[in-house]
Amino acid sequence: MLFIQPIPPFLFSTAFWDYIYEADLSLAKTLAGFMRSYCLLIRHEADFRLATSPDLNLIPRLPDGPGSELEITFERFVAFMAQVQHLDDAHVSPRYAYGFIRLSKLNSLSFLFFGRFAYFQVHRQLSTYVASFMAPVVTLFVVLSSVLSCMQVALAAQSTTAVSLSPVFATVSNTFAIVVSIVAAVGVGLVVVLVVWVEMRNLVIFSLSLFRRRTEQARIVQEGSMVW
Structure with missing residues (x-):
């Protein structure tokens, strides 16, 4: 089971990145690592179409005037993500310098590190x-x-x-x-x-x-x- 956080619309704003790098560098590195992870998730146009499908909706539509939305095309997405694609580990948060931990292993270790039997409950019965x-x-x-x-x-x-x-x-x-x-x-x-x-x-x-x-x-x- 893989949980993927959708990209918030404000992360496609250049003005927001200019502001966050001045206001909070640690948060900026965390957001940069988050965006860099999408460069590994979406490698081809087929991945982009799947991410923008109504079932997943991982890539949002951007506001484009009153009552209208701007659709992000694959070409626009590639052009924007090229800015974070080649960032090294020194420019992102340390949490993105390593691979993700599987939820099953995280649940198994949660009692030792968090004092509870499961980090995220996946069993409803x-x-x-x-x-x-x-x-x-x-x-x-x-x-x-x-x-x-x-x-x-x-x-x-x-x-x-x-x-x-x-x-x-x-x-x-x-x-x-x-x-x-x-x-x-x-x-x-x-x-x-x-x-x-x-x-x-x-x-x-x-x-x-x-x-x-x-x-x-x-x-x-x-x-x-x-x-x-």
Whole structure:
């Protein structure tokens, strides 16, 4: 999923760029980096037509007198963007000196950096939210199960032969089996706690929102009655 911010109409104004470079150089570098990113998004006329389609409308129409609009053609767009196309990283904000972070990775790291479970919510249902992190859990479970199966086979083979059983291997296998059992139990418990916490959180948010709405409606009705 890719979120693209449309270009505001004022960024096509030369007067605005002259002003912003004098008023706030940091903001000017941020806007220059934003415009430079469009040079990478729109490389051909087909990209330009897609960006100006009514479904996306990433490139706006400019006001051209009272009640009229000026359509930006591909030639005008290329001529204007040539001013920022070859800007190096020193002339743009540092945030545009590197590639963009995928939303899935940003959501995964949001708890460490922002203290919340998601930077931007893309799951509107609990089932899809739980399913988003079940794949790595299932993969880890399969890997651990395979390791445990190998250890079990090795222990069974040594116990049925004349070769003496290695005490170190037996201790490691026993400890690993206990650790995996604890991790599996804790993982299942965390999933259950997470599901219950999300459901309770949604219930509390819904209840508070409903209470505020009813309180606001009652206040409006009371004020209307007093005015009447």
